[in-house]
Amino acid sequence: MAGSGWGPPRLDGFILTERLGSGTYATVYKAYAKKDTREVVAIKCVAKKSLNKASVENLLTEIEILKGIRHPHIVQLKDFQWDNDNIYLIMEFCAGGDLSRFIHTRRILPEKVARVFMQQLDFGFAQHMSPWDEKHVLRGSPLYMAPEMVCQRQYDARVDLWSVGVILYEALFGQPPFASRSFSELEEKIRSNRVIELPLRPPLSRDCRDLLQRLLERDPSHRISFQDFFAHPWVDLEHMPSGESLARATALVVQAVRKDQEGDFAAALPLYCKALDFFVPALHYEVDAQRKEAIKAKVGQYVSRAEELKAIVSSSNQAVLRQGTSARDLLREMAHDKPRLLTALEVASAAMAREEEVGKEQDALDLYQHSLGELLLLLAAEAPGRRRELLHTEVQNLMARAEYLKEQIKMKEAHWEAESLDKESLSESVRTSCTLQ
Structure with a gap:
């Protein structure tokens, strides 16, 4: 084992080729094992002359920790060697780089x-x-x-x-x-x-x-x-990508389809949305191209059905809100001595108006949540009576609307992510090392 000079160092059992990168005290090379498998590895070469006490401690700690870790997101240390000039860390090669x-x-x-x-x-x-x-x-x-x-x-x-x-x-x-x-x-x-x-x-x-x-x-x-x-x-x-993502998505979509077939569209829609929350990470996790395409096709079907249910449920919810208009007007009249209540109701009205605008779902949701934060506090302090009953009903209606909007935003995000997902799985192309250097 030896090697300084302008090219890569020489190391018994390996052929070092292109330089992959360099850091404060190390240079990393792509290398091939000389044995039959011709395994591709990355070799981190640390020049002994560049090491002070602190960096020696860092290196020894890195070796000690990596020796005992097997994790899909952490580069694996396969072996380490040394000679008069360098210390060599023989590591898993990640084709996508760091x-x-x-x-x-x-x-x-x-x-x-x-x-x-x-x-x-x-x-x-x-x-x-x-x-x-x-x-x-x-x-x-x-x-x-x-x-x-x-x-x-x-x-x-x-x-x-x-x-x-x-x-x-x-x-x-x-x-x-x-x-x-x-x-x-x-x-x-x-x-x-x-x-x-x-x-x-x-x-x-x-x-x-x-x-x-x-x-x-x-x-x-x-x-x-x-x-x-x-x-x-x-x-x-x-919802991080894992081997369980697809199973969890499938379990939810089975429930969604059952509710859908029973005609309970209001219950089916959030179940489809929750299933999509797991189908997207399942796409990230899957590495087999055919299986990935099959999952994407299913996701497309469920998104389409969810969009249809969205129109049905939205129409129903809007009808409920319209039916509550007279009660809402009465509540406003009864709130003339409660400026905080009036303000909260005005914010809720602004949320309803914003919801009618294309692409303003998040703004509407923020307004609903702001209004509900105030209304819930006022409801807790309200004495029993007609005004309390009206306020309770209004809070229930607004909460249902906010939950519906939340599901719509999630569904839109899941749809966008499924459509824009690269063919190549991120988890395979790049792995992050948890050494923050």
């Missing part, structure tokens, strides 16, 4: 694609970082370092949450939040106390913006916790 390359070749990722990668993160390494780690040891790339690391304060595993925020920001906007021309400029931006503002373009969902802002909180004590991250509605781990 997440960084995937982002850079596409410039920005659609929010739906970025969510798939967020669902695939695994934070198993965090438990290996003790809270009392040397506070002056900087681990990882400066672009992804949390402020508490750069400011040389004590830090813990919450730095990974900051790094996830930087990766998500870069995926969605095409560059990290602290893009700089020099390390001194980068350090100044990280040390600043200014709140990180998110660009207005491309437009993102409210949940996505909320998660980004909570991840990129400079004060670690105010940053989102691991528990809240995994429970966040945008991460939505319940």
Whole structure:
């Protein structure tokens, strides 16, 4: 085993070919095993002369952790060797490259694609970082370092949450939040106390913006916790692509078809929508081209039927709202001494008007939810009587309308995602390593 010089190093048992990339203290090459299988691997070559005490500790930790991990979203360490010049980590070869390359070749990722990668993160390494780690040891790339690391304060595993925020920001906007021309400029931006503002373009969902802002909180004590991250509605781990996605979708669609055949269209529609929530990740997970096409064909059928039911249920719901007009007018008359109630009812009326506009479902839903937040509080404080009865009925009608709209928005998103899904499964083309470097 030997090898320095201008070309790839030489390593017994392997032929090293093209350079795949390089980092702070390592270069990664594509390589072939000389044995019969001619297995393709990636070999990470770490020059011994570039290692200081901290980087040696990092490398040993990386080897120790990767040796014991077998996970579909984490690059597998197959073996490691060393010679006088280098330490070699022989790793699984991922044809799609790493997440960084995937982002850079596409410039920005659609929010739906970025969510798939967020669902695939695994934070198993965090438990290996003790809270009392040397506070002056900087681990990882400066672009992804949390402020508490750069400011040389004590830090813990919450730095990974900051790094996830930087990766998500870069995926969605095409560059990290602290893009700089020099390390001194980068350090100044990280040390600043200014709140990180998110660009207005491309437009993102409210949940996505909320998660980004909570991840990129400079004060670690105010940053989102691991528990809240995994429970966040945008991460939505319940619907991440897995081997169970298709079975869960099928179980729901069986119920939907049964309700549909019974003529209970109002019950069938949300079941079709919930099934679509699992069919889309099933498409992401499936790697067999024929099976994927069969799933897409079924999804198309269910979307079409859901659209038909949407028209039927919408017409029925609108009739219910129209029937409640006189009661709603009476409630307004009885609310002349309740300005908060009047305002909440006006917001509900604005929601109904917005719902009639094409493509304004999310705006209408936001108005309904705002109105209901107020009306529920007022209902709880309302004394028994005619006004309370009318208010209770109005709240029920508005809640039903809001739930219906929520299902429509989900169905539209699922339809769009199923239509735009690449033939190539994301989970196979790219795998993300949970080492945030």
